[in-house]
Amino acid sequence: xxxxxxxxxxxxxxxxxxxxxxxxxxxxxxxxxxxxxxxxxxxxxxxxxxxxxxxxxxxxxxxxxxxxxxxxxxxxxxxxxxxxxxxxxxxxxxxxxxxxxxxxxxxxxxxxxxxxxxxxxxxxxxxxxxxxxxxxxxxxxxxxxxxxxxxxxxxxxxxxxxxxxxxxxxxxxxxxxxxxxxxxxxxxxxxxxxxxxxxxxxxxxxxxxxxxxxxxxxxxxxxxxxxxxxxxxxxxxxxxxxxxxxxxxxxxxxxxxxxxxxxxxxxxxxxxxxxxxxxxxxxxxxxxxxxxxxxxxxxxxxxxxxxxxxxxxxxxxxxxxxxxxxxxxxxxxxxxxxxxxxxxxxxxxxxxxxxxxxxxxx
Amino acid sequence: xxxxxxxxxxxxxxxxxxxxxxxxxxxxxxxxxxxxxxxxxxxxxxxxxxxxxxxxxxxxxxxxxxxxxxxxxxxxxxxxxxxxxxxxxxxxxxxxxxxxxxxxxxxxx
Numbered sequence: 016x017x018x019x020x021x022x023x024x025x026x027x028x029x030x031x032x033x034x035x036x037x038x039x040x041x042x043x044x045x046x047x048x049x050x051x052x053x054x055x056x057x058x059x060x061x062x063x064x065x066x067x068x069x070x071x072x073x074x075x076x077x078x079x080x081x082x083x084x085x086x087x088x089x090x091x092x093x094x095x096x097x098x099x100x101x102x103x104x105x106x107x108x109x110x111x112x113x114x115x116x117x118x119x120x121x122x123x124x125x126x127x128x129x130x131x132x133x134x135x136x137x138x139x140x141x142x143x144x145x146x147x148x149x150x151x152x153x154x155x156x157x158x159x160x161x162x163x164x165x166x167x168x169x170x171x172x173x174x175x176x177x178x179x180x181x182x183x184x185x186x187x188x189x190x191x192x193x194x195x196x197x198x199x200x201x202x203x204x205x206x207x208x209x210x211x212x213x214x215x216x217x218x219x220x221x222x223x224x225x226x227x228x229x230x231x232x233x234x235x236x237x238x239x240x241x242x243x244x245x246x247x248x249x250x251x252x253x254x255x256x257x258x259x260x261x262x263x264x265x266x267x268x269x270x271x272x273x274x275x276x277x278x279x280x281x282x283x284x285x286x287x288x289x290x291x292x293x294x295x296x297x298x299x300x301x302x303x304x305x306x307x308x309x310x311x312x313x314x315x316x317x318x319x320x321x322x323x324x325x326x327x328x329x330x331x332x333x334x335x336x337x338x339x340x341x342x343x344x345x346x347x348x349x350x351x352x353x354x355x356x357x358x359x360x361x362x363x364x365x366x367x368x369x370x371x372x373x374x375x376x377x
Numbered sequence: 378x379x380x381x382x383x384x385x386x387x388x389x390x391x392x393x394x395x396x397x398x399x400x401x402x403x404x405x406x407x408x409x410x411x412x413x414x415x416x417x418x419x420x421x422x423x424x425x426x427x428x429x430x431x432x433x434x435x436x437x438x439x440x441x442x443x444x445x446x447x448x449x450x451x452x453x454x455x456x457x458x459x460x461x462x463x464x465x466x467x468x469x470x471x472x473x474x475x476x477x478x479x480x481x482x483x484x485x486x
Contacts, residue, residue, distance in 0.1 A: 053403060055411040070474045073486040106474040109466075113475050120478055123485040154475070165411045184402050239470075244419060244455060255474035270470040280451055287471040289461035300462070303455040305419050 016183070016205070021045035022354065023200055023209040025188050025223060028059035029164065029339045031215035032171035033347030036094065039178035041355060046180045047209070049202055051187040051219070054168050058217050061278075061310025063240060063266045064164035064340045065253055069104050069131050069156030070120060071338075075365065076319060078127045080338065082361060083345030084158050090344045094170040097162050098261045104159025105134075105143055106255040107150045107295060117154045131156045143252055145296045161253045163261065164340055171343075191226040193328060211354055213332045217313040218276070220321075220335040229325055232316035232371055233335050235275050239284045239309045240268035241292070243302040256291050265302065267292045271312075280307040312337055322346060322366040323353060333368055384432070385425040387418020395429060399436045406430065406447040419455055422447040 022038060024031045027050035035048045054060075066084050071077040084101075091099045108117065114133065121131040132138075132155045139153040140146055146153075172182065183204060190201035191212070198212045214231065216223040224231035245263030256269040269291060270284050285307050292299045313335060315321050320336035334350055336342055349359045380393040390413050398412040406422065406429050409415055415429060416422030422429075430444050452461075479486045 053405070053408045056408065060411045070478050072477070072479050108473070108475055116475055116478060116480065119480070119483075120485050165414075169412055182402065185404060241458075241461075243458070256471075269472050269474075271472060272470050282451070284470050285451065286461055286463050287465075287468055289458045290463060290465055291468065291471050292458055293462045293464070294466055300457065300459040302458050303419075304452060304458055304461060305455045306417075306421055307451050 018207050020047045020209040022211040024048045024213040026215035027054035028217050029168050029343045030334050033343035034350045035180045036171045036175040037347035037351040039175050039180045044179040048182045050184045053184045059168050062164050064162050066160045066341050068158050074127050080341050083342045086344035094174040097167045097170050099162040101160035102253045103157045105153050105155050105252040107153040109151050111151045161258050211330045215334045218311050234314045236312040236314040237272040237274040239270045239280050241288050241304050242306045278309050280309050320366045321368050322363045384428045385415040387420050388414045390415040395432050405445045
């Protein structure tokens with residue numbers, strides 16, 4: 016294996032692999048992805064994988080998510096079938112009082128080009144007849160959808176490898192040294208050197224940051240998900256909390272717990288998740304659950320992506336975020352522009368890691 | 378075993394598909410599962426797990442005791458959502474999307 020690369024990306028999840036793929040479209044060869052385990056063994060492989068825009072707040076973050084969602088149809092033409100479906104997204108509410116909040120959301124987002132409709136009870140039931148008839152209404156946007164996360168990361172990897180990207184898996188990075196004009200990356204399987212280094216460690220970003228003496232403020236947030244047996248296709252939309260996959264299984268979950276890296280599933284949250292399912296879609300009562308799983312989300316301290324250069328260290332970059340599935344096409348595109356051209360077509364200053372230092376000095 | 382032998386009966390995954398992802402770097406049952414769906418069906422790998430271990434052993438030479446077992450999860454056998462649900466509509470760890478929309482001065486942030 017070669018030991019010298021133009022760019023090394025640490026982390027082969029949906030974010031790291033997207034960056035690797037997009038970089039390789041322009042620069043064949045000279046790219047190495049290091050993964051401590053195997054891509055999909057962490058966050059990227061334990062998600063419902065909504066491509067979700069419509070009620071991300073604030074509006075500038077929804078706008079950023081929208082640009083990424085817009086890239087999906089083209090991406091799946093390029094890398095192959097990732098089972099992307101722009102189903103439209105439906106967020107039911109059961110309390111008439113929520114309508115006001117929903118209308119405010121729709122009004123604000125109209126100005127940035129995200130069309131959100133606030134549906135009446137009848138409209139919601141007409142769109143999604145399986146919804147609980149007690150529903151008060153729903154917010155709806157046509158841009159939302161979902162994707163098969165396994166296929167997505169697999170296709171990114173395969174397309175990247177085809178373009179000459181190398182992957183070294185089950186290979187944990189243990190040390191990073193900054194030398195003039197280059198980095199030395201020490202891993203379990205050997206030492207590599209590179210000009211550009213991208214930290215895409217997701218939930219493990221803090222650990223990686225320590226190796227270069229910076230704080231990447233990413234925390235862990237657990238989500239538990241139930242998977243049903245395959246059912247005949249009956250859900251038309253990606254509903255906030257559940258969605259039906261291509262093969263008919265329904266994935267259910269909208270839980271958030273601060274449990275560090277503990278990937279256990281718990282009966283309590285499984286029951287709550289089952290309650291959510293039967294509350295939203297009563298006919299699911301008869302469906303059988305075949306598995307519960309949990310995933311650890313990467314959650315930046317303020318919830319927003321951390322993207323861009325790391326100031327003070329030449330050619331060191333970070334890409335760490337929540338919603339990596341939704342954002343990966345855009346993050347891959349923009350990080351490639353930043354690394355190769357020194358600038359991005361859509362500004363990412365807002366997502367710079369420097370904002371956290373500013374917060375400290377306030 | 379023949380290449381076309383079905384290893385995972387639930388998802389109909391053949392030996393050939395499994396060997397292919399092993400040659401792409403997959404090393405554990407769970408790696409193979411995520412790339413092929415082997416073991417994701419109703420039996421949750423109860424039937425294919427030893428066969429997959431044999432394929433890993435054959436392709437990579439990893440001794441059996443070093444091949445991690447698939448992660449078993451609740452419910453060990455499929456159960457109805459109705460059985461699991463307690464019918465409460467108050468949620469603590471489980472959120473709804475509008476919960477996450479933040480308002481500031483009567484406007485969406």
